[in-house]
Amino acid sequence: MKGLDMLLSSSVGTSGAQRPLGILAALPEELGDLLDAMRAGSGVQTVTHGRREYHVGSVHGVRCVVTLARIGKVAAAATVSALIHAFNIEAIVFAGVAGGVGRAVKIGDIVVSDALLQHDLDASPLFPRFEVPLLGIARFAADPALAAQLAAACERFVAQEGAALAARFGTQMPRVHRGLVISGDQFVASAAAVEALRDAQPDALAVEMEGAAIAQVCYEYGVPCAVVRTISDTADDHAPASFESFLSEIAGTYSTGILQRFLQDFANTRG
Numbered sequence: 001m002k003g004l005d006m007l008l009s010s011s012v013g014t015s016g017a018q019r020p021l022g023i024l025a026a027l028p029e030e031l032g033d034l035l036d037a038m039r040a041g042s043g044v045q046t047v048t049h050g051r052r053e054y055h056v057g058s059v060h061g062v063r064c065v066v067t068l069a070r071i072g073k074v075a076a077a078a079t080v081s082a083l084i085h086a087f088n089i090e091a092i093v094f095a096g097v098a099g100g101v102g103r104a105v106k107i108g109d110i111v112v113s114d115a116l117l118q119h120d121l122d123a124s125p126l127f128p129r130f131e132v133p134l135l136g137i138a139r140f141a142a143d144p145a146l147a148a149q150l151a152a153a154c155e156r157f158v159a160q161e162g163a164a165l166a167a168r169f170g171t172q173m174p175r176v177h178r179g180l181v182i183s184g185d186q187f188v189a190s191a192a193a194v195e196a197l198r199d200a201q202p203d204a205l206a207v208e209m210e211g212a213a214i215a216q217v218c219y220e221y222g223v224p225c226a227v228v229r230t231i232s233d234t235a236d237d238h239a240p241a242s243f244e245s246f247l248s249e250i251a252g253t254y255s256t257g258i259l260q261r262f263l264q265d266f267a268n269t270r271g
């Protein structure tokens, strides 16, 4: 029996009453200490499937499948599709960093997505710019309850750890924003490019490379999803350096603090 089949027929697979939550990020730093916490708290089974490692176990009281999507919309869509089909997940939470697009969104702030759109999708004049052809949708909504629970965890994280984080990293006191996150297969790194995104989507708060692809797949399969992004850069000419240092020094602290609070709350509300 191959690894995945064995796992699916075992007790930590998908046969129990409660389906697991899928948690993913693009890069390891964006998961914080989640995998270590999972290993410390429960037995973890790791399955390799389609060049991804899926870690199945429990963390902070919630049965989860944790994996890394890698970078870009195709990688993200393929990973979430596997989470849905091979692991029968109940819902998806994506955590990571993003470039700030909204003028009030600063480095160190947190954006919880209410809606997601692919800013580089353009099949015009056949279909309106940004609309997913044949679906007739440009903006995919995050699951309202999941996004609210994620935002509440972020608010608690900022209230409890924000001042210390700001002092430690020399950033301002972090704020939590809710709204539109836009995704595309580009790392946005110039003042002109981020200005063009503001012109095209004036209410966009943040730009990244996976979220809207995940939201589209989740929409098509009726799986609730939510996305949280910490702002690592402002998508301008300083973005590459800011992204690198934020990712290596700070991103993990945010993901650890946010996901721990979210999962504890999720475990309590689900009973």
Ligand code: ADE
Pocket: 097, 098, 099, 186, 187, 188, 189, 207, 208, 209, 232, 233, 234, 235, 236, 239, 243
């Ligand atoms: N993720 C973090 N920063 C980003 C940027 N500037 N562009 C795209 N994705 C990002």
